[in-house]
Amino acid sequence: VKARAEVLFTGFLVLVIVTFLVTAIGYNPVARRMPLIVGVFALASALVHLTTGLTKTLGRMASADQGNDGALRWQDAAVCLWLLVLVVVVYLFGVVVGTGLLTVGFYRFVARRPWTGALLFGAVVAGVLWLTFVRMLAVSLHSGLLFEVLLR
Amino acid sequence: MLEAALQGIRLVTTPTSLLYMVAGVLIGTLTGALPGITGTITLALLLPLCVKLSPVPALVLLLSAHVAVEFGGSISAILINVPGTGQAVATCFDGYPMARKGEAARGIAISAMAGLVGGLLGFVALVASIPVMRQIIMALGPPEFFVMVFLALGFIALLGEKSFVKSLLAGGLGLMTAMVGLDPVTSSPRYTFGSLYLWDGIDLIAVVVGFFAFTEMMELMRRGVSLSIAEDVHFRPSLSQVWQGVRDVFIHWRTTLQCSLVGLIVGIAPGLGGTTANVMAYACAKQVSRHPEEFGRGTPEGVIGPESANNSKEGGALIPTIAFGIPGSSGMAVLLTALIMLGVVPGPEMLTKNLHITFGLAWVLALANVVSAAVGLACAAGLARFTFIPTRYLIPVVFALGTAGAYVSTENVGGVLVAAIFGLVGYAFRRFDYPKAPFIIGLVLGSAVERYLHLAVRLYGPLFFLRPTSLGMILASLGYFTWYGMRQRRRGVARG
Numbered sequence: 127v128k129a130r131a132e133v134l135f136t137g138f139l140v141l142v143i144v145t146f147l148v149t150a151i152g153y154n155p156v157a158r159r160m161p162l163i164v165g166v167f168a169l170a171s172a173l174v175h176l177t178t179g180l181t182k183t184l185g186r187m188a189s190a191d192q193g194n195d196g197a198l199r200w201q202d203a204a205v206c207l208w209l210l211v212l213v214v215v216v217y218l219f220g221v222v223v224g225t226g227l228l229t230v231g232f233y234r235f236v237a238r239r240p241w242t243g244a245l246l247f248g249a250v251v252a253g254v255l256w257l258t259f260v261r262m263l264a265v266s267l268h269s270g271l272l273f274e275v276l277l278r
Numbered sequence: 279m280l281e282a283a284l285q286g287i288r289l290v291t292t293p294t295s296l297l298y299m300v301a302g303v304l305i306g307t308l309t310g311a312l313p314g315i316t317g318t319i320t321l322a323l324l325l326p327l328c329v330k331l332s333p334v335p336a337l338v339l340l341l342s343a344h345v346a347v348e349f350g351g352s353i354s355a356i357l358i359n360v361p362g363t364g365q366a367v368a369t370c371f372d373g374y375p376m377a378r379k380g381e382a383a384r385g386i387a388i389s390a391m392a393g394l395v396g397g398l399l400g401f402v403a404l405v406a407s408i409p410v411m412r413q414i415i416m417a418l419g420p421p422e423f424f425v426m427v428f429l430a431l432g433f434i435a436l437l438g439e440k441s442f443v444k445s446l447l448a449g450g451l452g453l454m455t456a457m458v459g460l461d462p463v464t465s466s467p468r469y470t471f472g473s474l475y476l477w478d479g480i481d482l483i484a485v486v487v488g489f490f491a492f493t494e495m496m497e498l499m500r501r502g503v504s505l506s507i508a509e510d511v512h513f514r515p516s517l518s519q520v521w522q523g524v525r526d527v528f529i530h531w532r533t534t535l536q537c538s539l540v541g542l543i544v545g546i547a548p549g550l551g552g553t554t555a556n557v558m559a560y561a562c563a564k565q566v567s568r569h570p571e572e573f574g575r576g577t578p579e580g581v582i583g584p585e586s587a588n589n590s591k592e593g594g595a596l597i598p599t600i601a602f603g604i605p606g607s608s609g610m611a612v613l614l615t616a617l618i619m620l621g622v623v624p625g626p627e628m629l630t631k632n633l634h635i636t637f638g639l640a641w642v643l644a645l646a647n648v649v650s651a652a653v654g655l656a657c658a659a660g661l662a663r664f665t666f667i668p669t670r671y672l673i674p675v676v677f678a679l680g681t682a683g684a685y686v687s688t689e690n691v692g693g694v695l696v697a698a699i700f701g702l703v704g705y706a707f708r709r710f711d712y713p714k715a716p717f718i719i720g721l722v723l724g725s726a727v728e729r730y731l732h733l734a735v736r737l738y739g740p741l742f743f744l745r746p747t748s749l750g751m752i753l754a755s756l757g758y759f760t761w762y763g764m765r766q767r768r769r770g771v772a773r774g
Contacts, residue, residue, distance in 0.1 A: 132710045139447070146454055149469060157461035157468055159735070160728040164457065168450025175443045205496040206705065209698045212681065216694050221685050225678035232677075236499065237670035247671075251678045259682050263330045267682065268691045 131199075133179045140176055143169045220270030222260070226252030279409070279633070286637025289334050290645065298335040299642065302342025303649045309343075310350020312672065317347035317365070319494055321612040322486040323676070325619070326683030329483070333620040334638070340616050341639060342646040344609060345397065348588040349650050352389040356581070357382055365588050368560035372573060372580025379576050383516050387523025388578055389585045390654030395527060396538040396586035397647030400593020403542050404640045411601040412629040420733035421742040422751065423602070423625075427727045429755045430604045434716050436762060441711070448707070449716035455480055456724020463732050475692040482615045483687040484696040485721060490608070491680040492701030493708055495673045520655055526578040527586075533563050533579050534586045541587030545594025559587030593643055600628045600636050603726055608715040611722045618722075619687075625726075 143165055150161035216224035230248035233239050259265045269277075289295065302324075309320040320343055328336035351366035356373035369389065376385040418426075435445030458469040459479030470476040527534055537559040544555035563583025564573045573580050598604045603624035605611040617624055628636045684697035707714055734742040743752065 135706055135710055139451070143450075143454070146457075146469070153461070153468060154464055154466060156463050156732070157466050160731055161454070161457045161468065163731070164450060164453040164724075168447060168454055171443055171447035171450055175441075175447055178443070201500045202705075202709065205499045206702055208499065209492065209496070209701050212677065213695055213698045216681055216685075217691055221682050221694075225674075225681050229674040229678060232674045233670060236673075239670065247674070251674060255678055255682050258327075259686065263327065263686075265330065265686050266689065268685055268694075 129179070129182060133176065136172060136176045136179055140169070140172045143172055216268065216270075218270055218272050220273055221267040222252050222256050223270060223273075225255060282633040283405075283637045285634035286639075287641050289634065289638040290338055290641045292334075294335055295338045298339040299342045299646055299649055300653075302339040303346040303646055303653055305339075306343035306346025307350040307353075307650065307653055310347035311353040312350075315672070315676070316490070316494070317344055317351075318486075318608045318612055319491045319676070320344075320347055321609060321616070322483075322490045323679050323683060325483050325486060325612065325616055326686040328616060328620070329687050333622060336616065336620055337622070337635075337639065338642050340613060341642045342649070344613060345589065345592060345643060345646040346650040346653070348585075348592070349390060349393050349654050352393075352581075352585055352588075353386060356385040356389065365556050366584070368556045368584040369581055371560060372575070372577050375574065375576030376578075376581065381519060381576065383519035384523040384526070384578070385576075385581055387520040387655055388526050388581045390651045391524045391527040392534055392582045392585040393589040393654075394647050394651035395534050396541055397589035397592065397650075398644060399535075399538040399586075400542060400545070400590040400596075401640055401644040401647070402593075403590075404593040404596055404643065405637070407597050407601075408629060408633070408636065411597065415601055415626045415629055418747065419737070419745075420730040421738060421745050421748045424727060424730035424734050425743055425748045425751050426602060427604060427723050427730070429751060430598075431716060431720060432755065432759065434719065436759060444712045445716045448712050448714070449720040452717040452720025452722075453724045453727065455485070455717075455721050457728075462725065462728060473692075475688070475690055478688070479725070480721075481684075481688050481693050481696055482619070482722065484684040484693040485700045486612055486615060486718070487680045487684045488697035488700030488702075489704040489707075489714065489718065490612075491676055492697060493704030495676050495680075496701065496705050497708060498669050498673055523578070524655070527582055530579050530582050533566060533582050536566055537563055537583040538586045538590035541590035542594040544587070545591035546597055555587045555591045556584040559583040562587075589647060593640075596639065596643065600624050600639065603723070605719055605722065608718050611715070611718045614722050 146161065147165040147169065150158045150165060152158075153161070212224075212228055215227055218224070219227060226248045229251045230244045233244035233247050234241060255267075259267055290299070305324065306317075306320060309315045309323075310317065321340060324340055324343055328340060331339070348365055352369045352373065355366040355369040356377050359370050359374040373385045373389070376382065431446070431449040435442050435449060456479070458476055460466065460477055461468055467477060540559045540562050541555045544558060560580065560583050563579050564570050567573065567577075567579050569577065595605075595607060595610050599610045599614055601624075603614065605614045614624060622628075622632065622635055680697060681694055684693040685691065687693060704714065706712075707717070738745060743749065
């Protein structure tokens with residue numbers, strides 16, 4: 127299963143590189159010089175890897191060695207989803223509140239700890255971020271789309 | 279040169295710089311001791327904080343943390359048999375058996391002292407190489423630098439621990455990512471897809487945060503286990519053991535020197551990496567020992583070898599990073615990112631106009647090793663507790679710091695999106711066993727390579743690589759690649 131997934135990933139990379147090369151052709155001769163060199167170099171490597179990967183995968187499929195890591199794929203999907211949730215929450219609630227909320231969520235639902243500890247830990251993380259970046263380094267962190275709308 | 283050396287030491291010994299050095303050493307030691315937090319992650323999380331600092335304190339903080347991570351990694355390797363960083367793998371082999379014998383304090387003291395001796399030797403090598411490097415660099419032009427970067431990526435791919443083709447592909451993807459933004463010659467936008475945010479290119483800090491910090495935390499989440507598996511090692515600090523550990527390093531001075539030399543050479547060679555230095559030094563220590571049969575049972579030489587190599591490697595690795603702007607590892611690539619971000623451009627100028635900064639970095643390397651050893655010897659007991667921090671605290675904190683860090687450098691929420699995207703890419707790299715170092719090195723070097731290419735074409739035409747020096751470099755490298763390939767093949771055949 128992993129070998130097949132790797133072939134799919136390499137196939138995706140080949141698509142990205144081809145798109146990169148096709149887009150480069152549209153640029154002026156000076157601007158496309160380096161992208162073309164790099165793109166051809168990457169495409170050659172990707173195709174070699176894809177070919178060897180395909181050969182191996184076909185060999186394994188013939189020997190019916192399928193493995194049973196379906197649960198593993200769910201775990202992969204869950205951690206990838208976590209990153210997407212992070213982006214959405216930070217975009218909506220801002221960096222300080224958003225990361226605080228994610229900390230609460232992680233501590234309560236992933237680590238399966240009590241609500242009180244989760245809320246306390248979330249508040250501490252958000253507080254440390256605010257103190258370090260906003261107070262000490264004077265950075266204006268993103269306040270979040272929802273808060274901006276509410277303030278208007 | 280002497281004046282630059284004095285100017286360099288003046289830069290890094292101001293009270294502010296010393297304060298940042300101590301802070302960097304403490305942060306590096308603590309994060310190094312945490313299993314799962316590598317040196318590159320530490321630098322990735324510190325990088326955004328440096329955006330708001332002036333160049334000298336920022337570089338002092340980063341380099342000190344980078345140096346101290348080596349020692350921190352050995353603490354968890356010795357106490358719980360889990361290397362805090364990849365560079366402490368071989369330290370486990372004899373460090374942990376020492377702890378099981380009740381000699382943990384001795385092992386940690388050996389690690390601190392051997393690291394200090396190795397680090398100081400790395401410093402001497404770095405300073406001694408400056409005049410030589412200056413001569414070499416003056417003889418090279420844009421064509422040679424362009425060729426050198428491609429050859430360096432080739433070496434990294436060939437000598438790395440992962441597949442050669444995957445390494446080349448990762449390097450190519452890194453270079454491709456560096457092409458996003460305005461073209462340096464015509465200023466026309468490339469791969470920006472109408473987004474103004476991408477006109478300045480992909481933000482390096484956000485990429486580093488996503489690619490290293492987010493990826494590692496995702497992996498910890500997936501495995502769903504705490505890395506800090508405390509076994510029956512009870513750490514009781516004892517002054518006599520600490521003193522014995524310090525003496526061990528000097529009793530086995532031959533091992534210390536030989537393994538430091540191994541680390542130095544591995545550090546200079548691009549692509550071999552810290553783990554290779556650590557393991558090669560362990561093998562070297564075993565080979566030169568009078569009692570090789572004691573290895574694996576908690577012999578001091580088994581800790582001296584890897585730890586002295588770990589720290590001497592940093593001096594060696596700084597030589598190509600500073601002189602040619604070519605980092606040999608992902609950690610050095612992040613340091614290079616910091617140098618560029620702070621307005622210090624590595625390359626020929628670092629050995630001429632900015633020689634005092636080069637000396638400053640060399641001094642930081644030496645002083646940070648001294649501070650790290652002092653902290654290690656004095657606070658080993660306290661530091662040991664950090665290896666037992668559960669991942670349920672670690673993961674959200676790293677995500678929170680990383681998110682803020684990805685936002686800070688451009689003050690745009692796009693940075694968080696970039697970090698998340700490269701977190702996913704890094705996760706795929708990890709799952710499918712792609713090496714990360716070539717990608718990040720390609721990304722960091724991308725703009726410099728393009729600059730050299732345009733200059734070379736303008737000065738010597740499209741056949742610039744046929745100039746004698748460039749052609750010589752290409753032929754010598756091809757010769758080495760062929761020899762290495764044939765040797766590997768012969769070994770494979772011999773193993774059957």
